[in-house]
Amino acid sequence: MTLQQKLESRLATAVAAVLGEPAAAPVVPVADLRFGDYQSNAAMVLAKQRKTNPRALAGDIIGRLDLTGLATAEIAGPGFINFRVLPEAFAARAEALLRDERLGVPATGAGRTVVVDFSAPNVAKPMHVGHIRSTIIGDSLARVARFLGFNVIADNHIGDWGTQFGMILHGWKTLLDRDALTKDPIAELVRVYREINASAKADPAVMDLCKAELVKLQAGDPENLGIWQQCIDVSKQGLQKIYDRLDVRFDHWLGESYYNDRLPGLVDEFLAKGLARESDGAVCVFSDGAKKPEDDPFMVHKEGGWTDNPAIIRKADGGFLYATTDLATIQYRIDEWKADHVWYVVGVPQQLHFRQVFEAAERWGKRGDFRHVGFGSILGEDRKLMRTRSGENVGLTDVLEEAVERAAAVIAEKNPDLAPDEAAEIAETIGIGAVKFAELSQNRLTDYVFAWDRMLALQGDTAPYLQYSHVRIRSIFRKLEGPCDLSGQRVALGEDAEIHLVRMLTRFGEVVPSVLDDFRPNLLANYLLDLARAFHSFFEACPVLKAEEPARGSRLALCELTSRVLSKGLDLLGIRVPERM
RNA sequence: GCCCCCGUAGUUCAAUGGAUAGAACGGAGGUUUCCUAAACCUUAAAUGCAGGUUCGAUUCCUGCCGGGGGCACCA
Numbered sequence: 183m184t185l186q187q188k189l190e191s192r193l194a195t196a197v198a199a200v201l202g203e204p205a206a207a208p209v210v211p212v213a214d215l216r217f218g219d220y221q222s223n224a225a226m227v228l229a230k231q232r233k234t235n236p237r238a239l240a241g242d243i244i245g246r247l248d249l250t251g252l253a254t255a256e257i258a259g260p261g262f263i264n265f266r267v268l269p270e271a272f273a274a275r276a277e278a279l280l281r282d283e284r285l286g287v288p289a290t291g292a293g294r295t296v297v298v299d300f301s302a303p304n305v306a307k308p309m310h311v312g313h314i315r316s317t318i319i320g321d322s323l324a325r326v327a328r329f330l331g332f333n334v335i336a337d338n339h340i341g342d343w344g345t346q347f348g349m350i351l352h353g354w355k356t357l358l359d360r361d362a363l364t365k366d367p368i369a370e371l372v373r374v375y376r377e378i379n380a381s382a383k384a385d386p387a388v389m390d391l392c393k394a395e396l397v398k399l400q401a402g403d404p405e406n407l408g409i410w411q412q413c414i415d416v417s418k419q420g421l422q423k424i425y426d427r428l429d430v431r432f433d434h435w436l437g438e439s440y441y442n443d444r445l446p447g448l449v450d451e452f453l454a455k456g457l458a459r460e461s462d463g464a465v466c467v468f469s470d471g472a473k474k475p476e477d478d479p480f481m482v483h484k485e486g487g488w489t490d491n492p493a494i495i496r497k498a499d500g501g502f503l504y505a506t507t508d509l510a511t512i513q514y515r516i517d518e519w520k521a522d523h524v525w526y527v528v529g530v531p532q533q534l535h536f537r538q539v540f541e542a543a544e545r546w547g548k549r550g551d552f553r554h555v556g557f558g559s560i561l562g563e564d565r566k567l568m569r570t571r572s573g574e575n576v577g578l579t580d581v582l583e584e585a586v587e588r589a590a591a592v593i594a595e596k597n598p599d600l601a602p603d604e605a606a607e608i609a610e611t612i613g614i615g616a617v618k619f620a621e622l623s624q625n626r627l628t629d630y631v632f633a634w635d636r637m638l639a640l641q642g643d644t645a646p647y648l649q650y651s652h653v654r655i656r657s658i659f660r661k662l663e664g665p666c667d668l669s670g671q672r673v674a675l676g677e678d679a680e681i682h683l684v685r686m687l688t689r690f691g692e693v694v695p696s697v698l699d700d701f702r703p704n705l706l707a708n709y710l711l712d713l714a715r716a717f718h719s720f721f722e723a724c725p726v727l728k729a730e731e732p733a734r735g736s737r738l739a740l741c742e743l744t745s746r747v748l749s750k751g752l753d754l755l756g757i758r759v760p761e762r763m
Numbered sequence: 764g765c766c767c768c769c770g771u772a773g774u775u776c777a778a779u780g781g782a783u784a785g786a787a788c789g790g791a792g793g794u795u796u797c798c799u800a801a802a803c804c805u806u807a808a809a810u811g812c813a814g815g816u817u818c819g820a821u822u823c824c825u826g827c828c829g830g831g832g833g834c835a836c837c838a
Contacts, residue, residue: 213778223781226818236818260784260818304838344838399778438838464836491766497836504838530768532831558768559831567832596801610802624776629769629831635788636775641801642787643776650801658798699779708777711786722794722803741798763801 184286184691185275188252196246197224200239205717208371209265218264219253219685226261236261247311253414264293272684273673279687280739281669285747288706291332291698297515298334300527301430304341305417305437306371309424309578311632312568315557318621318756320527321430322703324553325754330695334583335433335519339511342414342437346375348396353378354409368420371413373742393621400501414439424578428614429756430702441510445502448510449495467505492748493538505539512543513715516550520618523551525701529625530556555701558629565631566627576632585638586613594642608760613638615645615757622755623707643711645757648748651714652699652759655745658726658738671739674732679720683740686716690747694754703755719746 183191184618197207207224221694225240232239240257247255253265261524279286300320303309321336328334361709362370399406425431449465452458458467468491493505515521526536537552543552562568568575590609593600600608620637624630640646659666675681686709693709696702726737749759 204767209780210779210781214782221781226781230818262782302838341838346838369807370794462835465837491834494836499836501836503836507838525826526770529832532838533767535838536831556768561831563831592801597799627768628776638790639775644787644801646801647787650799654799661798696779704777705779708786715786718802719804721798725798727798762799 184265184288185252185271185688186220186692188248189222191249192249193222193224193243193263196243197228199246200242201228202584210527211489211692212264212455215682217258217262218256219269221258221297222263222265223261225257225263226589229261231674233709249362262675267685268680269675271651272681273675275688275741276675276684276743277671278322280671281437281757284691285743286688286695287329288691289331290695291330293331294522295333295335295520296327296523296525296528297519297521298327298336298525299339300324300336300525301425301432302339302341302431304344304346304530305421306331306346306413307492308372308420308737310568310575311578311581311637312575313578314581314617314621315560315626316527316529317425317428317430319555319557319626319701319703320525321428321756322622322706322754323525323527323698323701323711325756326694326697326703326706329754332523335515335521336431337515337748338432338437339433340418340435340437343418343439343507345393345396347399347410347413348380348392348394349378349407350413351395352382352392354413367416371416385500415536423656424582427582427610428618429758436511436514439508441507444510444513445506448506448513449502452542452546453494457542458495462643464494466492466494467498467538468492469541471536484730491534491538493535493542495542505535505542508539509543509546512548512550512552513546516548521550523553525553525555527555527557530558532556537557553701555626557626561629561631563631581617581637582614582632584620585617586610587642588638589613589616593763597709600762604762605730608763611758612640612646612763615649615752616640618755618757619645619648623711624704626702626704633671633747644714644754646763648710648714648752648757649759649763651717652745652748652752653761653763654721655717655741656761658741662738666738668735668739668742671735672732673739674736676733677720677724678736679716679723680740683716683720683744684712686713687740687743687747689713690751694751697754703728706751706754710748710755713744713747714750717748 186209190207192210193207194204198204205228207222209220209222212221225243225289226236229236229239237257240261240263244255244257244263249255251268252271255268256267258264278573298320300715301313301317310365324334324336357374357377360372378392395406399410422617449458452467453465458465494503495506496502502661512524515524533554535554540552559567584608589612590605593605593609616639617637620639676686689709695707697706724737726734726741729737752759
């Protein structure tokens with residue numbers, strides 16, 4: 183049980199004793215240490231309901247509170263109950279954590295299945311910086327959910343069937359350089375796509391040819407299907423290289439094409455059940471007709487009257503769309519995978535689409551906890567959205583390359599004695615870690631302007647700062663020489679820096695589950711920075727190897743525990759830790 | 764026109780309705796006979812504007828200002 187849970191449990195007992203009935207009395211960590219470690223505002227809330235004096239009620243509750251061996255409590259301000267955890271309680275908790283493989287993190291997701299839908303690039307187009315958010319945030323959420331005991335299915339819903347294939351097919355047939363395709367398939371595909379895209383934009387006749395190729399593909403033309411399959415294979419190989427480098431894994435790659443056969447039947451079913459109807463030749467799912475414009479964001483003002491903003495599931499020409507595929511995908515995930523939760527890590531601009539699809543799925547009878555985990559946009563220097571086709575866009579591979587180069591330069595300066603192989607490996611770990619951490623340490627909803635120095639920073643609140651903490655700890659254990667069993671080690675806390683370090687260590691079990699409350703890996707990232715700061719302060723203030731027993735063993739145990747929590751925390755963010763740097 | 768997201772130190776970002784709004788970079792000043800100075804310590808500096816709800820608002824509500832985005836056959 184976490185310290186927070188213990189306090190909550192004891193407080194609940196006291197509150198029930200005072201009131202004569204159970205009442206909610208949550209305990210939260212205190213932001214400002216001057217007020218203690220944890221606090222509860224229960225007295226203020228309950229006093230208001232009962233129209234009594236909050237400080238008096240808080241006093242009554244504290245009078246009934248048994249905190250033996252755990253903490254002290256006091257009334258503060260308008261009626262807070264502040265808890266200060268006793269050093270011996272912190273020490274006991276640290277000893278318990280040393281023996282706990284889960285490091286105090288409860289398995290809150292046990293027995294539930296969650297599908298995490300993230301990354302989902304379009305094939306035959308290069309990944310650029312705009313793809314980084316979904317990929318990295320989604321991977322981290324999947325890792326956290328897995329650690330919390332969820333049955334996690336990471337699904338890469340790649341765009342392998344859309345209209346862009348009309349262009350690629352036409353380009354393949356008219357522009358392809360076979361030699362170039364053999365040498366660097368991805369680059370050649372990208373070149374073909376860019377060229378054909380430009381000429382189709384300029385010339386409607388070319389666009390018509392592209393559309394004709396798409397129709398043939400969708401009708402099952404063997405030649406086009408063959409080319410399509412080649413494109414997919416080549417693209418997947420290229421994507422896999424980037425995912426390997428980023429240490430991102432998927433359980434499935436069920437792209438749009440996987441659901442292709444299900445779409446006609448799906449639309450028929452929607453029509454038959456009255457969930458959709460024709461409008462201007464298209465089949466649309468309209469929002470619930472009972473709603474009024476005031477309370478329904480689907481309603482739009484159009485041609486003199488209010489109508490709602492439908493999800494189109496079949497075009498007038500018979501083609502299917504994004505919404506159709508997403509509904510088929512939901513059906514599969516709910517019926518085949520028995521998903522309890524489905525999390526879509528997709529940019530905020532698609533919010534309307536997901537509201538429509540989730541509502542349609544619900545009315546269709548596909549019940550589940552569907553969440554659109556949106557994130558802000560990456561903007562260009564002009565503060566406008568980075569577009570896939572605009573030339574200014576920076577490729578994801580270029581970002582990773584540059585990050586690793588910068589890390590290598592710092593290593594050469596700071597630690598020139600490392601063997602070249604090892605230095606290169608460390609540069610990879612640090613460079614990639616820095617990029618990922620830059621993404622994960624901020625609120626996902628914030629828009630930001632892409633800037634090399636921001637994304638590739640190696641100083642300050644960055645992954646290398648965290649990695650360095652771990653490296654210093656490993657350095658101590660190297661000097662120990664020989665095995666060292668700390669599982670039964672007694673922890674004795676004297677210095678403030680030691681107590682503060684343990685305070686931070688005990689919060690790991692509280693922070694990790696909170697990441698999924700609102701899908702915010704940055705809570706974990708920021709926690710790890712606080713933990714690392716606590717460790718560095720401890721490390722400056724408290725000698726370890728040169729200390730006398732019992733402090734020496736106790737401090738070694740704190741180092742070991744810190745190392746484990748940092749490694750696990752970074753692992754949940756998808757960031758590796760080096761042994762030295 | 765309607766809807767959504769975002770406005771916090773010079774800059775980039777934090778802050779489940781809680782107390783004196785935290786970091787980092789940059790600025791100023793210090794710490795190395797001692798486990799890696801990629802570190803530590805000290806310091807100056809901010810909630811777009813106006814109302815409202817609340818014991819308490821960066822957070823919730825209303826209006827305005829500013830930035831970004833979405834809104835019928837792309838994904």
